[in-house]
Amino acid sequence: KPILMWHRRDLRLSDNPALHWAAEQGRPVIPVFLLDEVVESWGAAPRWRLGEGLRVFGEALQDAGSRLILRRGEALEELRALIEETGADTVVWNRLYTADERERDEGVKSNLKEQGITAESFHGHVLFEPWTVETGSGSYYKVYTPFWKAVRDRDVPDTLAMPDLTAPSDWPASDKLEDWALAADMRRGAEIVARHASVGEAAARGRLGAFVGSKIADYNDARDMLAEDGTSKLSQNLTLGEISARTCWHAAQRAKEDGKPGAETFLQELVWRDFAHHLAFHTPRLTHANWREEWDSFPWRNDNDDAETWRRARTGVEVVDAAMREIYVTGTMHNRARMLVASYLTKHLMTHWRGGCDWFADVLIDWDPASNAMGWQWAAGSGPDASPFFRVFNPATQAEKFDPKGQYRRRWVAELGGKGDDAMAWFDAIPESWEQSPDQEYPKEPIVGLKEGRERALEAYKGRDAAE
Numbered sequence: 001k002p003i004l005m006w007h008r009r010d011l012r013l014s015d016n017p018a019l020h021w022a023a024e025q026g027r028p029v030i031p032v033f034l035l036d037e038v039v040e041s042w043g044a045a046p047r048w049r050l051g052e053g054l055r056v057f058g059e060a061l062q063d064a065g066s067r068l069i070l071r072r073g074e075a076l077e078e079l080r081a082l083i084e085e086t087g088a089d090t091v092v093w094n095r096l097y098t099a100d101e102r103e104r105d106e107g108v109k110s111n112l113k114e115q116g117i118t119a120e121s122f123h124g125h126v127l128f129e130p131w132t133v134e135t136g137s138g139s140y141y142k143v144y145t146p147f148w149k150a151v152r153d154r155d156v157p158d159t160l161a162m163p164d165l166t167a168p169s170d171w172p173a174s175d176k177l178e179d180w181a182l183a184a185d186m187r188r189g190a191e192i193v194a195r196h197a198s199v200g201e202a203a204a205r206g207r208l209g210a211f212v213g214s215k216i217a218d219y220n221d222a223r224d225m226l227a228e229d230g231t232s233k234l235s236q237n238l239t240l241g242e243i244s245a246r247t248c249w250h251a252a253q254r255a256k257e258d259g260k261p262g263a264e265t266f267l268q269e270l271v272w273r274d275f276a277h278h279l280a281f282h283t284p285r286l287t288h289a290n291w292r293e294e295w296d297s298f299p300w301r302n303d304n305d306d307a308e309t310w311r312r313a314r315t316g317v318e319v320v321d322a323a324m325r326e327i328y329v330t331g332t333m334h335n336r337a338r339m340l341v342a343s344y345l346t347k348h349l350m351t352h353w354r355g356g357c358d359w360f361a362d363v364l365i366d367w368d369p370a371s372n373a374m375g376w377q378w379a380a381g382s383g384p385d386a387s388p389f390f391r392v393f394n395p396a397t398q399a400e401k402f403d404p405k406g407q408y409r410r411r412w413v414a415e416l417g418g419k420g421d422d423a424m425a426w427f428d429a430i431p432e433s434w435e436q437s438p439d440q441e442y443p444k445e446p447i448v449g450l451k452e453g454r455e456r457a458l459e460a461y462k463g464r465d466a467a468e
């Protein structure tokens, strides 16, 4: 009897524990992806990027003599229909950790088991599963550094090779990927974002190789510089599982053994990703509500005109606007810039982090529900291990330090008249849907001044303390 391999955030053939196990049984394997209730809730750019990932993964499966079967509908119903159609008696997948994913998976597992179907899940999305890292008192970690210390010397199992897949004698019907229209909600042209995407397992491995080969040694210094291409850019691949975190971990460990200085920092960043999933598992509210409940009384503004100006990258704070254009046009943003724009929105503009978190969820091609929410709550001050609220990022000094020659700002803020290879052409930097023209002036003053915004936020913070 065939085995159904339910792919979710694991669009890869190598180092895929559930797929590996299925192949080892020596029975036909039917790879399946479901556009189910969880995936339907994803934002525009993550859906578009998923579509690209599914196309490339489908081709990789074809090359391996297999196929990717696509179905749209509620997960349990679709799996039951496939079981009925194919005679499969086993369903396998790799585990995920945010609240909606777990709720879906637990429901599917218990229901299939009641029907006498074998339903098995595997450890494949993170380095260390959330319940395997415990504090001395048996609790979970709320602070990153002790979490890192608890895992850094652990043995991480070797990666698994690509398995041989046995095809079933008959394939069930599959939806056509085009019919899912996963690019439909992209307000900016998908073709622009596509230039910045690096899709699929082979591309991810190539990128990891290039990073470890030539960039990891300088990672400590280069990773913070806004105009430099100093990081791995693997987040879009990691979030869809086009490469496993374990593959990246072992590559970095080898670089560390070779004495490459940035390797340890890169390992730490991979562990930040695990930490986000650790927090999302142990405190499911991380993705949608203040992790520190005392922040519920803070006078954050809901969506407002200033927030819209922030989204449209016309705040008049050049480094903030540069970053907000980078995210819209490329679907990604430099990590330091993410911290800066999040601080500006939540502190200078006093707007609730959820609005920014939702915008990122709509426009990022590397959107990860746990890392995004953790990043926003960190910047806002409402998360565990967050930057204290009184530490308000000053965009001007940050720009001086991390974009000293102004290259990043000139690259993205076309109105500044950037010239040379580095500057983006007007319409590459400014989406047409924003209806701006090349002679529209860039704002002369920030919508909220840096000093004034900082003082207003700190006043509100003091008021919150007094109210407690």
Ligand code: FAD
Pocket: 223, 231, 232, 233, 234, 235, 236, 238, 239, 269, 270, 271, 272, 273, 274, 276, 333, 334, 335, 336, 338, 339, 342, 360, 364, 366, 367, 368, 369, 371, 372, 373, 375, 376, 379
């Ligand atoms: P590298 O520097 O090469 O790091 C390697 C990998 O480590 C990354 O690919 C990523 O998987 C992981 N990583 C690095 N930094 C972090 C971090 N701070 N938190 C969690 N994982 C990390 N990352 C996402 O993958 N998806 C998101 O939706 C996301 N939203 C964010 C929102 C905010 C407000 C902030 C402050 C950070 C967010 N991050 C998010 C984390 C980080 O900015 C990106 O992972 C990083 O910029 C990706 O670039 P890279 O792949 O070149 O990273």
